[in-house]
Amino acid sequence: MKLMKTEDAVGQVLCHDITQIIKGVTKDAVFRKGHIIKEEDVPVLLSVGKDHVYIWENDENMMHENDAAQVLYDICAGENIHGSDVKEGKIELIADKRGILKINREKLLAVNSLGEMMIASRHGDFEVKEGDKLAGTRIIPLVIEKEKMERAKSVAGDKPLFNVCPFKKKKVGIVTTGNEVYHKRIEDTFTPVIIDKVTYFGAEIMGHEISDDNHERITGCIMKLLGEGADMIICTGGMSVDPDDMTPLAIKNTGARIVSYGAPVLPGAMFLLSYYGEKNIPVLGLPGCVMYAKRTIFDLVLPRLMADDEVTASDLHGYGEGGLCLGCDICTFPNCGFGK
Numbered sequence: 001m002k003l004m005k006t007e008d009a010v011g012q013v014l015c016h017d018i019t020q021i022i023k024g025v026t027k028d029a030v031f032r033k034g035h036i037i038k039e040e041d042v043p044v045l046l047s048v049g050k051d052h053v054y055i056w057e058n059d060e061n062m063m064h065e066n067d068a069a070q071v072l073y074d075i076c077a078g079e080n081i082h083g084s085d086v087k088e089g090k091i092e093l094i095a096d097k098r099g100i101l102k103i104n105r106e107k108l109l110a111v112n113s114l115g116e117m118m119i120a121s122r123h124g125d126f127e128v129k130e131g132d133k134l135a136g137t138r139i140i141p142l143v144i145e146k147e148k149m150e151r152a153k154s155v156a157g158d159k160p161l162f163n164v165c166p167f168k169k170k171k172v173g174i175v176t177t178g179n180e181v182y183h184k185r186i187e188d189t190f191t192p193v194i195i196d197k198v199t200y201f202g203a204e205i206m207g208h209e210i211s212d213d214n215h216e217r218i219t220g221c222i223m224k225l226l227g228e229g230a231d232m233i234i235c236t237g238g239m240s241v242d243p244d245d246m247t248p249l250a251i252k253n254t255g256a257r258i259v260s261y262g263a264p265v266l267p268g269a270m271f272l273l274s275y276y277g278e279k280n281i282p283v284l285g286l287p288g289c290v291m292y293a294k295r296t297i298f299d300l301v302l303p304r305l306m307a308d309d310e311v312t313a314s315d316l317h318g319y320g321e322g323g324l325c326l327g328c329d330i331c332t333f334p335n336c337g338f339g340k
Contacts, residue, residue, distance in 0.1 A: 078160030268297025
């Protein structure tokens with residue numbers, strides 16, 4: 001590109017968008033890349049502060065910001081994602097479906113660490129809806145070496161950095177535990193909370209069992225629901241270290257693979273996650289806090305489980321930073337720091 005005084009640039013080709021910002025009214029391009037400057041354009045360019053403009057000079061070793069944004073978009077966009085039109089050197093990634101946003105964080109950092117280019121996104125592992133903005137891509141200068149964009153492609157590898165994993169129509173079985181509920185000493189206020197949370201993601205409640213604090217009976221209830229075709233089992237109550245709390249033992253005795261009993265999240269420290277059988281059916285043990293707290297560990301892992309995104313022990317350990325819910329009077333989750 002070549003820098004010219006605006007008054008001398010009539011007949012030349014703009015090599016970048018010219019943006020006009022009027023507070024509260026508009027922020028948009030008054031002229032687009034490729035526009036041939038006319039005499040009547042000069043006052044408009046001067047009014048937006050452009051005493052000088054960059055005009056196009058072909059250089060086979062350089063790439064314009066719009067083309068570079070397309071390269072970054074191609075690096076990023078995976079399943080269930082489409083891109084916006086390029087505007088002011090930027091392309092945005094948009095979700096095609098409701099689901100969980102998955103990000104290859106290591107590769108994202110590697111590309112952003114190259115310099116002169118950027119990919120800015122929302123947090124991964126949280127719900128996104130169709131039409132949601134996921135990320136934006138652009139380079140920092142107006143033009144960049146083609147070799148550097150090739151390096152970005154090499155660093156990113158052959159798999160996209162972003163994917164949206166849709167939620168699945170899961171059949172959920174609930175096992176409510178506790179002598180107090182089993183013998184009808186108190187009303188079961190836990191199960192309605194679980195039903196509300198899982199049906200929000202399109203799940204079907206396929207069965208509900210109630211057991212006293214007998215680990216063999218709890219195990220039997222879990223196995224019964226698994227045999228009837230449950231895609232997920234959620235056990236409520238009996239998750240502390242009290243002598244009568246038998247749910248962790250009952251889940252272990254099903255033969256499920258225990259991922260973790262305990263998580264560095266408050267509320268939700270006594271959470272248990274396991275997977276049963278070759279199909280990796282999630283079997284969860286939920287502590288009592290899920291019944292009364294606005295947001296807990298359950299709200300962090302449930303969307304991922306509903307999208308068949310396997311949660312590992314390392315994932316749970318990683319919730320330690322950001323794992324403290326502040327219990328705000330007005331809850332704005334997930335637009336807060338909880339779980340991030």
